[in-house]
Amino acid sequence: MKVVKHALPSVDGKGLMMGRPAYTDDLADPNSLIVKVLRSPHAYAKIVKIDTSKAEALEGVEIVLTYKDFDRRPHTRAGQGFPEPSPYDKFVLDQWVRYIGDETACVAAVDEKTAEAALKLIEIEWDILEPILDFETALDNEILIHPEPEIFENFPIGFDPKRNLAAAYSMEVGNVEDSLKECDVVLEAQFYTQAQAHAAMEPHTVNARMDYQNRLVLYTSTQAPFHIRRIVSQSLDFPMSRIRVIKPRVGGGFGGKQHIHGELLVSTVTIKTGKPAKMVYTRKEVFESSFQRHPMRLDIKLGAMKDGTLKAINCHILSDTGAYGEHALTVFMVAGAKVLPLYNKVDSVKFYGDVVYTNHTSAGAYRGYGAIQGNFAIESAIDMLCEKLGADPIEFREKNMMLKDETSPIFAIMGEGTEGTAMNMESCELGYCVSRGQELLKWKEKYPRVELADSKVRGVGMAIAMQGSGIPYIDMASATVKLNDDGFYNLLVGATDIGQGSDTVLAQIAAEALETTLDKIIVYSSDSDLTPFDTGAYASSTTYVSGNAVFKAAMDMKRAIVKEGALALGVKFEDIEYDGVVLKAGDKEITLKALSNRLYYSEDQKQLMITNSYFGTKSPPPFMAGFAEVEIDTETGEIKIVEYVSVVDCGTPINLSLAKGQVEGGIVQGIGMAVYEEVLYTKKGKSINNNFLNYHIPTRKEINKLTTEFAESYEESGPFGAKSVGEIGIDTPPAAIANAVYNAVGVRIQTLPITPEKILAGILANKAKK
Amino acid sequence: MKVNVKVNGQNKVFNIEPGDYLLDTLRKENYLSVKKGCDNSSCGVCTVLFDGKPIKSCSLLTAKIEGHEVITVEGIQKEADKLSDYFGAEGADQCGYCTPGMALSVYALKEENSNPSDEEIKEYLTGNLCRCTGYQSQHIAIRNYLEDK
Ligand code: FES
Numbered sequence: 001m002k003v004v005k006h007a008l009p010s011v012d013g014k015g016l017m018m019g020r021p022a023y024t025d026d027l028a029d030p031n032s033l034i035v036k037v038l039r040s041p042h043a044y045a046k047i048v049k050i051d052t053s054k055a056e057a058l059e060g061v062e063i064v065l066t067y068k069d070f071d072r073r074p075h076t077r078a079g080q081g082f083p084e085p086s087p088y089d090k091f092v093l094d095q096w097v098r099y100i101g102d103e104t105a106c107v108a109a110v111d112e113k114t115a116e117a118a119l120k121l122i123e124i125e126w127d128i129l130e131p132i133l134d135f136e137t138a139l140d141n142e143i144l145i146h147p148e149p150e151i152f153e154n155f156p157i158g159f160d161p162k163r164n165l166a167a168a169y170s171m172e173v174g175n176v177e178d179s180l181k182e183c184d185v186v187l188e189a190q191f192y193t194q195a196q197a198h199a200a201m202e203p204h205t206v207n208a209r210m211d212y213q214n215r216l217v218l219y220t221s222t223q224a225p226f227h228i229r230r231i232v233s234q235s236l237d238f239p240m241s242r243i244r245v246i247k248p249r250v251g252g253g254f255g256g257k258q259h260i261h262g263e264l265l266v267s268t269v270t271i272k273t274g275k276p277a278k279m280v281y282t283r284k285e286v287f288e289s290s291f292q293r294h295p296m297r298l299d300i301k302l303g304a305m306k307d308g309t310l311k312a313i314n315c316h317i318l319s320d321t322g323a324y325g326e327h328a329l330t331v332f333m334v335a336g337a338k339v340l341p342l343y344n345k346v347d348s349v350k351f352y353g354d355v356v357y358t359n360h361t362s363a364g365a366y367r368g369y370g371a372i373q374g375n376f377a378i379e380s381a382i383d384m385l386c387e388k389l390g391a392d393p394i395e396f397r398e399k400n401m402m403l404k405d406e407t408s409p410i411f412a413i414m415g416e417g418t419e420g421t422a423m424n425m426e427s428c429e430l431g432y433c434v435s436r437g438q439e440l441l442k443w444k445e446k447y448p449r450v451e452l453a454d455s456k457v458r459g460v461g462m463a464i465a466m467q468g469s470g471i472p473y474i475d476m477a478s479a480t481v482k483l484n485d486d487g488f489y490n491l492l493v494g495a496t497d498i499g500q501g502s503d504t505v506l507a508q509i510a511a512e513a514l515e516t517t518l519d520k521i522i523v524y525s526s527d528s529d530l531t532p533f534d535t536g537a538y539a540s541s542t543t544y545v546s547g548n549a550v551f552k553a554a555m556d557m558k559r560a561i562v563k564e565g566a567l568a569l570g571v572k573f574e575d576i577e578y579d580g581v582v583l584k585a586g587d588k589e590i591t592l593k594a595l596s597n598r599l600y601y602s603e604d605q606k607q608l609m610i611t612n613s614y615f616g617t618k619s620p621p622p623f624m625a626g627f628a629e630v631e632i633d634t635e636t637g638e639i640k641i642v643e644y645v646s647v648v649d650c651g652t653p654i655n656l657s658l659a660k661g662q663v664e665g666g667i668v669q670g671i672g673m674a675v676y677e678e679v680l681y682t683k684k685g686k687s688i689n690n691n692f693l694n695y696h697i698p699t700r701k702e703i704n705k706l707t708t709e710f711a712e713s714y715e716e717s718g719p720f721g722a723k724s725v726g727e728i729g730i731d732t733p734p735a736a737i738a739n740a741v742y743n744a745v746g747v748r749i750q751t752l753p754i755t756p757e758k759i760l761a762g763i764l765a766n767k768a769k770k
Numbered sequence: 771m772k773v774n775v776k777v778n779g780q781n782k783v784f785n786i787e788p789g790d791y792l793l794d795t796l797r798k799e800n801y802l803s804v805k806k807g808c809d810n811s812s813c814g815v816c817t818v819l820f821d822g823k824p825i826k827s828c829s830l831l832t833a834k835i836e837g838h839e840v841i842t843v844e845g846i847q848k849e850a851d852k853l854s855d856y857f858g859a860e861g862a863d864q865c866g867y868c869t870p871g872m873a874l875s876v877y878a879l880k881e882e883n884s885n886p887s888d889e890e891i892k893e894y895l896t897g898n899l900c901r902c903t904g905y906q907s908q909h910i911a912i913r914n915y916l917e918d919k
Pocket residue numbers: 805806807808809810811812813814815816817826827828829
């Protein structure tokens with residue numbers, strides 16, 4: 001392959017580093033009204049009276065919006081396929097506020113200072129309500145977070161607001177209770193995972209204007225522009241045909257931008273005033289008033305025989321969706337669907353639990369959603385079980401894990417919010433990933449621990465993981481290839497580049513299929529007026545689903561070129577040989593350049609422009625093995641990640657350096673989740689660490705050595721053999737690091753993050769026992 | 771109030787309010803390479819050079835720059851162009867939001883210390899956060915650029 005499977009620079013990196021205006025706020029109308037939101041100071045309260053007259057009277061204030069300005073039209077802010085598997089439990093503005101930071105009212109003014117001043121002039125009389133801040137007490141609590149009658153589910157997702165339940169689910173293969181009885185060894189363990197913040201460098205931002213056709217044009221930093229268009233239309237009752245959504249360059253998403261943020265309020269301001277308007281979240285708002293990863297409690301039971309066969313898995317999860325139920329069910333299901341099939345040889349497996357409302361910031365989509373929580377619990381529990389069995393954790397995994405050509409009944413049972421799809425693993429190099437990772441980390445020399453001088457101990461630990469590639473029978477992507485005079489192409493895709501490099505990867509797929517070079521493919525993405533539909537950048541779908549659409553459209557284009565070449569040369573279609581540059585038939589030939597100039601200017605004139613789409617019928621999982629080496633200071637509990645080895649099977653990596661970037665970026669966010677990051681609240685539900693000084697994401701000083709390799713693998717159903725690679729990297733660090741810490745100092749951390757305080761407490765407790 | 775300043779080699783007069791921060795002034799004046807990521811000097815995407823030294827423009831009052839010199843990426847296009855080749859080769863740019871600020875920090879580092887150690891590079895750039903790349907590819911790209919490989 002000439003273009004695919006090479007490390008090519010991204011199509012946009014240079015221009016962005018050189019500072020060319022490209023992001024949402026760079027493209028705002030300079031005369032935009034500044035939109036600011038009054039955020040709730042209470043975790044749960046009802047507005048008894050709201051007086052905006054003073055704010056409205058302030059010079060420079062254009063409009064003030066409260067719940068009274070909106071019809072009660074429930075919707076979900078989750079950017080998902082329609083009808084969404086998330087409850088319709090949110091109103092643009094509501095008389096109730098359900099977390100500290102919730103939207104209470106909104107002001108648009110000529111500048112920021114005026115808008116801020118106006119917010120202070122809004123007078124509210126509150127009925128302050130008792131909140132629920134501990135998710136373990138939410139179910140069937142007498143306090144109801146969503147008592148309002150208008151809210152509903154689109155189809156059964158276990159939604160029961162009278163019980164504070166956003167969603168619930170349960171499934172069982174075989175009979176877990178019976179299987180456990182037959183097992184020689186049973187392990188029971190409880191795990192907790194924390195809320196993590198996405199912390200994309202670009203804050204949420206959107207701007208709107210009415211164009212010369214009196215249509216609403218939104219520039220927005222989003223992962224799902226087509227869903228944004230639909231939700232704006234739905235929730236504001238504004239015709240979809242009068243909305244254009246443009247997604248410019250996006251400064252990182254990680255799932256955080258798979259939601260509605262300011263779009264509804266900014267659109268309302270522009271529709272009502274006719275004036276351009278913009279909103280840029282402050283970092284505090286990004287932390288407090290956007291979304292975060294679902295905190296979970298996971299109760300795991302594993303049963304195995306003495307010979308090291310895993311027989312049964314029982315997994316109960318309680319998940320905290322916060323104030324609103326965006327992605328409540330789907331994140332929950334992924335915690336099972338993208339983890340449990342790893343151990344496909346069990347007799348029985350049960351997965352069930354509840355997703356409850358609390359008065360915290362909403363949880364939502366976040367890279368690796370569900371999978372990272374499930375992986376931490378299961379992959380920690382496997383090591384704990386191995387210890388009980390006296391088994392080697394790697395040999396145990398090799399014996400029980402998914403292999404090529406195998407399947408799991410879970411694929412057919414569990415999808416994302418719906419039933420799943422049966423599939424065999426046509427590509428699965430997990431065995432190679434596990435053995436290569438050991439070599440790279442020198443596992444055999446280091447396992448389980450190496451004692452250094454000065455109270456330092458190093459330990460190694462590992463975990464395996466899988467993801468998916470899009471949501472089968474739901475996700476659809478499409479692509480248009482247009483031939484230009486002079487013989488270069490435009491590639492128009494709905495697919496959403498949020499920094500992961502999908503424009504580059506999709507252009508590479510087109511270039512390979514058209515046998516041309518990357519510079520001949522001019523890619524333009526995510527403009528609801530100009531590009532064809534795509535569900536968006538989420539669920540690890542772009543390379544596989546959108547990539548397949550691009551491949552199909554490009555292959556169609558190649559055939560169309562050959563057809564026109566045959567016409568031009570006066571030969572039969574079959575007689576043409578075409579290498580992407582010259583069309584030949586015997587001694588006759590014409591270059592693509594000459595042919596396209598002929599098509600546009602001289603004979604048989606026509607535009608060659610072809611659209612094709614792809615609708616996935618399966619979701620081939622990428623796999624990986626992650627190996628961590630940690631160094632613990634036994635006197636302070638201080639932890640350092642010495643090295644992290646990743647060996648990944650993502651099928652063909654379309655762009656070697658960008659694929660590596662996806663893995664390493666995921667690993668470091670996973671390391672963040674494992675050891676540094678946690679959204680903390682006061683007892684009253686107020687966020688404590690709502691800025692980068694207090695919420696610690698990894699800096700370059702904490703990252704020592706990342707070793708990343710790809711397995712040779714080819715997925716028949718993917719474009720040029722590719723599967724997805726966007727999320728898999730984030731899944732393993734919590735479990736691999738927890739296992740490494742245990743191997744180093746004998747302290748088993750079951751509540752993330754793995755802080756020095758927890759490690760030290762464990763070390764001291766162990767000492768006391770001795 | 772009026773502030774006289776040299777931006778990217780050109781003398782400018784900015785009309786500002788006393789409480790304005792340099793980041794907002796620069797963006798208003800169309801230096802759109804300067805990004806906003808926070809408001810308390812903790813992310814680095816707003817980095818500019820102030821008399822040659824990298825500073826966080828979100829936390830410097832514009833009023834304080836009277837008579838000083840400010841450089842944004844618009845003023846070091848050649849170096850940014852070159853550095854971006856090294857980033858491209860390593861896949862060290864993903865969303866790119868952190869990269870203009872990074873380019874200025876790297877440029878300043880090179881002026882100060884043409885042969886920094888790995889630790890010195892990391893130390894100098896700690897304030898330039900990146901949530902996308904995991905840092906290692908950036909580190910390799912920066913080292914290669916400094917060694918002009
Ligand atoms: S915007 Fe200045 S440091 Fe974050």
